[in-house]
Amino acid sequence: MKFAFYPGCVARGGTPELLSSSLAVLEKLEIEVEELTKAGCTGAGVLQEKNPLLGDTINVRTLAMAEEKKLPIMTLCSTCQGVLSQANHKVKKDKDYLKKINELLKEEGYEYKGTTDVKHLLWILVEDYGLDKLKDHFIKKLSGLSFAPFYGCYMVRPSEALGFDEKPERQMYLEKIIESVGATAIEFPGKFSCCGFPVLFINQTNSLKMVSNHTGSAKDLGADAMVTPCPLCHLNLDGYQGKARKNNRGDKADLPIIHMPQMMALAMGIETKEIGLARHIVSTEEFVNKI
């Protein structure tokens, strides 16, 4: 099983522990990846506010790179997954637009035909690898632990571009992974909500209210930690939880925000140092001790 690897900017920037834990998990599962080192940032929807054509062109260029290798793309980030899927969906629907973008890419020798599949690691584990096979690797069951799932907006919306019409069960995959490590997935109403990261530098008050609401209510519901497939959600929910909780609930940050591959790595018995739990801003010590 081999994929064109698109780790995204944040896995190489603010959340290096996501990259190290993902690579450790992929190695155990013997899933081969070949990084698209020339690929650009998806634009995260932010670049698209100012320059949508540049955003789409960079993304179609990435899709073309994978197409050339005849490999589907693997992402590690809900936002990368969403924005690449949106661009893919847009050019598949609008052939004139694809032609315009291919014209721009011609000089570099790319021509996207529209055949690349873009899949987040979460989807790959359930759809391609298979939960039964996956469970065989979980030697250290995380039973007794409760996790609140937090998907990240672009993993679930817009559902049309993400293939939910054909695969509506994609909105339950994170719970399935949580259960496969032996833990309990709590029914968390905020699981498809916005973490607030996109407005962190624009309207911090609103952003922090979102962080406080999600982490506070997950804690109230009995979660030991929150698990997310999105490094941007992690950055906000982890990095700003202290300030958010203090300002809005008058309490302290107490909910570790775990990257999905970190949770799997723990169940695989991989060394905690390797998966970077000590790098988190909200302490994971108490949580790790419970395992």
Added chain:
Amino acid sequence: MEVKLKVKRFDPEKSKDNIWYQDYNIDIHPSSTILDALINVREEVDGTLGLRCACRASICGSCGMKVNGQAKLVCKTRVEEIAPKGEILLIEPMGNHTIIRDLIVDISTFFAKIEQITPYLQPDSEPETGEFIVSNESMDKLLTEMNCIMCGLCVSDCTVLEVDKTFIGPAALAKASRFVYDPRDDQTNQRLNYLNDEQGGIWDCTRCMQCVEVCPKGVSPMDRIMDLRESAIEIGAKKTHGYHHTNSFEKSVTANGRLDETRLAIESAGIFNISRLIDLIPVGLKALIRGKLPPLFPHKAEDNKKIQELAKKIKEDK
């Protein structure tokens, strides 16, 4: 088929906290809509259940409510589509609205937001004779916005309104775009400057896409907000953190092919905005200690010059 409904009830006559969930099991045809099921409950089982509906054909926009946590027009939603195996259907009133009773919400705040964006044409002069003549092409862009039936579903599920009542909101901003892009209106810049406001304006949208997902008419409010952002920048309305954010993003992706997170944080705050910059220090220090601070010299995509060339070419073609 048997339908199991769990309905959130509220009766203000007894007390403000008089909220409870009531179960109804009824037998209806599988192709029935959720509205059919609720009307059946009201007519046959419990006459005290309050709900609002009118056209039953997704035109009037009266029957918006939450089904399993997501806002829907229940006249447009079939039972078997949501609960094919007879699963329990959780029915609640729309979010971000004051509840009057049971599933009926007060829509006055919704219309107050619409009023806020001056929802009528403001031409500088009357046509000399007859009516305003516009080309078909110039109206094309407005077709999606004009589909809005003011049902309030987008407002119900807006993640920003949940935390900030000052946000103009998806419905009113989509409506605003309908006037901004109307060739008969002469207040385009004034409108864009108003909508560009830091408090409650276009930059407060988190781009979470809830409104795109729930809109029953394909208005795609968030995309309309993105259009407004692009247009505000084009007329030079740039004194917002939102503008600095997208501008910084574009600069770092163009320069490196990748996002420079450190630069984004500093430039979004504003490089001369001392208080905002100081505000970044505590989290920055914690990140530094934990080895999570993004690299000061950003990662570059291999062959990033190609992305620079693309950006240059797109700029020249504009």
